[in-house]
Amino acid sequence: MVNMGSIPKLGVGIGLRAPHVAEVLATRPAIGWFEVHAENYMAGGPPLAALEQLRADYPLSVHGVGLSLGSAAALDTRHLARLKTLLARLEPALVSEHLAWSMTGGIYLNHLLPLPYTEETLDIVVQHVRYAQEVLQGRLLIENPSSYLRFAHSVIPEPEFLGELVRRTGCGLLCDVNNIYVSCWNLGGDPLAYLDTLPARAVGEIHVAGHAANDADGQTILIDDHGAPVTAAVWALYAHALARFGPVPTLLEWDTNIPDLAVLRGEAHTAERYIQRAEEAVYAGVA
């Protein structure tokens, strides 16, 4: 496993989804890198074989959704071992997981569920991240979740919780600007202040994605469905993130209502222009 602290200069990648695999294999489009969900490739069949073909031409990022780093119980060692095997086969440039939980009592709920941000939770997540990094022999990037509820006994603001996690485990951060926007909208909070609180040097990857707006009893709730173009507000937040974190590798996520690959490439191109502008601004500042 790589990514021991230095940030690879990868540019903009897209999430590789099943409907696009054949086209990507056949046409090898000009895309910086691909991110895959670890759990979709833990079997040894044709999907993994296809990914191993792509490895030669593109850097990969392995994004786990099932490690459940926020579970009060011990990590699922069988799942961790499967992840380790996958990483050994794919040798990805980036490896990430979530600040969330999805397993308890031997049941997997297939959702990135919210945590109360307390000292107890922090101790538990710190232990799990340390253990996972020890087993996987590398640094994990931990992603901030999108949230629809908060707990009355949460006492630590989320970006401070992440900062403390970085300080105590040496992990990196995957800053999902869409998640920040969605959570701040749904639960209150200032997205810019959130970004400004994160430890800038720990951010090793950014996610941008679209979201949906649902009505709940007359109140608009934003749903992080990764099923639409990135909104102007999230692009603006992305520009702020680039100014603060530098041109870190950025992933364009699109998981539902998946459009043609060309649409994803168009969105990725927009992100590339933001990175270019951020780099020009730094250059102008130096000159």
Added chain:
Amino acid sequence: MPALRDLQSAFLRAMLGPDEPQLLEALVGDGLLPTARLQMYRHHVLTSLTEVLQVTFPVICRLVDERFFRYAADAYIRQSPPEAPCLFEYGAHFPAFLATFPPCRALVYLADVARLEWALNVALHAEACAPIATDALRDMPGNEVAGLTVQCHPSLTLVRSPWPIDQIWRANQADADVTAAVIDLRAGGVCLEIFRWEDAVGFRTLAPPVYAFRAALAAGYRLDMAAEAALAAEEDFDVVHALADLLADGSVRGWTRSHATRESASCTHR
């Protein structure tokens, strides 16, 4: 303040069942009822797992209509939620669930069609594995061969049904000729072998004695016992031919001597 372990147990119960009063007390409404916020998570848990089952069992979904499928999936998910994060492994018990789900009782073939779809899913995700050479057992004395057990290719499953589930499956593919899709349930049963050839997953029918032979081997019986099972189905069953066919099909990844010196050929990863 609830301990994290207790909070997560309550959350789990609330995702698969009704709201938990202890959990609701721990939530902040922020302008909404806490139960409405909890419902957003419950909705995602149930709909995303339903989508997983729809992907694995598309023919069942078509046979019973999508709305009924969602209803059945909801009951199944609450009864048998996933136990691990790799969701291509989720749904193994769905065929057995359908067999006893009262609203499906009239659709006698449904559970067997689901078993076929599950076998196709297993074949799709089975690890790549090279078979043993077709002449691997050529120089072994007959009495030793008789004492072998074989390890079948991990993609291989054998499914038998009293209903024409192969015809039902084919008639419910997107490219099926719908004018030819009247299936006579009295047409009789079928013995199927599901397998992955290179990257292509499929199935084919086997003659009942061949099915008996292969099913016995797949269940772990010694070759002489599998031969007995086949001979019971057909008096003049040709065991030597049947074994040669099995090897030629690439269905065997290894073998073990059942007695004396234990020795095995192992799977070679592609």
